[in-house]
Amino acid sequence: MEYRVLGKTGIRVSRLCFGTLTVGPLQVNLPVEEGAAVIRYALEAGVNFLDTAESYRTYAHIRKALQGWDGEVIIATKSYAYSHRGMRESLEEALRALSRDHIDIFLLHEQESALTLRGHWEAFEFLLQAREKGLVRAVGISTHSVEGVRAAARVPEIDVIHPLVNVAGVGIQGGTREDMLAAIEEAAAFGKGLYAMKVLGGGHLIARAEEAFSFALQIPYLASVAVGMRSREEVDFNVRFFTGREVPAELRQILEKRERRLHIEEWCCGCGRCVEKCGAGALSLSGGRAVVDHSRCRLCGYCGAACPHFCIKVL
Ligand code: SF4
Ligand code: SF4
Secondary structure, eight states, X not given: OOEEEOTTSOOEEESEEEEGGXXXXXXXXXXXXXXXXXXXXXXXTTOOEEEOOGGGTOHHHHHHHHTTOOSOOEEEEEXXXXXXXXXXXXXXXXXXXXXXXXXXXXXXXXXXSHHHHHHTHHHHHHHHHHHHTTSEEEEEEEESBHHHHHHHHTOTTOOEEEEBOOTTOTTXXXXXXXXXXXXXXXXXXXXXXXXXXXXXXXXXTGGGHHHHHHHHHTOTTOSEEEEEOOSHHHHHHHHHHHTTOOOOXXXXXXXXXXXOOEEEOTTOOOOOHHHHHOTTXXXXXXXXXEEEOXXXXXXXXXXXXXXXXXXXXXX
């Protein structure tokens, strides 16, 4: 496994980052023991970087995975807190639930512009104080938007940016794939450490996984790429690909045959854009949000690209 330093933080992370959202209750909902075993398997394969968030509810999985593990591990987490008090509670909860004496990377979750950053500044100032005290090693933001990356690039106190980028531009807000790549380059020039999210477009690019991974890995400004994994086979596939090794045909077949289904997040606002896009008639609006008829869904992924809020995933 190759490791790179995140910007100016001195924090060395594996090129493959384990995105823990997938194993948690918001997505595949593996029991803690099972999710922890998949995370541990990845650690044993050389992954040293785990991405989580307060809202993912995967601290228990990570804590279990780290029991008895004496290798290096870097944990990045995130909080939606906007006040000093809210962020203090988020940090205390992360330290307690993860059983750590510090958090390596603490991010403001989903910052979309200079305006949202200003709205969370009190919480961010708390993180800066925590960094001074050694409770947090690096601070920053996660974002789906081009403007979020550009705004964070210009904030000197920000160490790390976690942007959404993928080969098809699925889920990028406020611009195209090329706009996001330009913003990432700009942020790197400002010395920010960057690691990408959603390189498989929330599951919509699984059929193009190798192309999608190659695209992300050739972006020179990214230290690491976060990928959600829910099985040992997925860890094997990803570790092999990220380390330039051949992926055996049997492994490909196992993953290709895996059952997948469309998942619509609870924050769907019911705008209906996905419904218009679905040629299979699998989507409709009910109770102010989109619902899917799984018997009609062909898992083509067109609806995911149409959703402005990145609500639709293939799990
Ligand atoms: S994945 Fe394709 S078929 Fe399924 S709901 Fe979305 S657009 Fe319709
Ligand atoms: S496009 Fe997204 S937000 Fe709009 S109805 Fe569909 S899933 Fe919900």
